[in-house]
Amino acid sequence: MNQVPLVFLGLVAAVAGSFYGAIFLPHHAVGRAELEYVDDTGAYYPAPRNGLAQQGAEVYRAQGCVECHTQQVRPKTLGSDVARGWGRRRTIAQDYAQDNPVQLGSLRLGPDLTNVGKRQPSSLSNLRHLYNPRLVVKESYMPRYEYLFFKRKLEANEKPSLNALPADTEAGYEVTPKPQALALVAYLQSLSADVPLFSAPLPVAVTNQVKAPSLTQKP
Incomplete structure (x- = not known):
């Protein structure tokens, strides 16, 4: 009896099971973690995104932004993300609670966006960057997203x-953002993962000041 079909099906099942258990299930579970109450802020973290930012997350995914940008800050021992100003601490699973799907990314053709909402809070600058990245960063090789805007000759x-x-965005033309552009910018502005957590505290500032002796300290 020919056992080749059974062997083939067994291999397919093994690969599918491995993918589900090692990749899909953990990735899916991260985005469904419970919110954590943070004493330092007196609020739950991460804060839920508003409706426009939620729509922007879908635009982010549809435009393939995850193919060129990550949303994961590596610890100091594994890279220079913190030194570059991409975050004050490493990211952990809690940072992605309620994100579904989690858009970690795997390739950095552009900067990490974990905390871009803090680095670049200006809506106008973000919109100009989407329309023509070279208006904001001359050396940028990010593609232009002109189709997310209305353009009319004046x-x-x-x-x-x-x-x-x-x-000066486009001389002689009126350039206005479409709803997709506004939603995408709202999502980018919502990206911030600098809240101090028990499992990922913020670094303690190092100073040269000598601690004053206690007034009650005995000689």
Whole structure:
């Protein structure tokens, strides 16, 4: 009797089971972790994202941003992420609680975005960066996302609308963000993982000050 089909099915089942147990299940579980109460802030962490930021997470995924950006700060012993200012501490599973799917990323063609909401809180700067990254970072090789904006040629002496990007964004044109661009920026602004946690405390600032002796200390 030919056992090849059974062997083949067994191999497929083994590979599928390994993938499910080692990759899919842990990845899925991280995004469904419970919120943690943080004494230092008096609030639960991570704070839930508003509706617009939630929509922006879907835009982030649809545009393939996860293919070029990570959202994971490595500890000092494994890289220079902290030294680069990408985060004050390493990221842990708690940072991704309620994120589904978790968009960790695996390749860094651009900077890590774990704390981009703190590094770049300006909506205007983020919108200009999406429309034409070279307007913000001259050396950037990030693609332009012009299709997330409306672009209309201005008539002579016509001024752009109040919700348009600055005139120098595209000379002679009115550039206004589409809902997808606004949602994506709201998501980027929501990215922040610098809350001190028990499992990932913030580093203690080192000073040269000598601690004053206690007034009750006996000689």
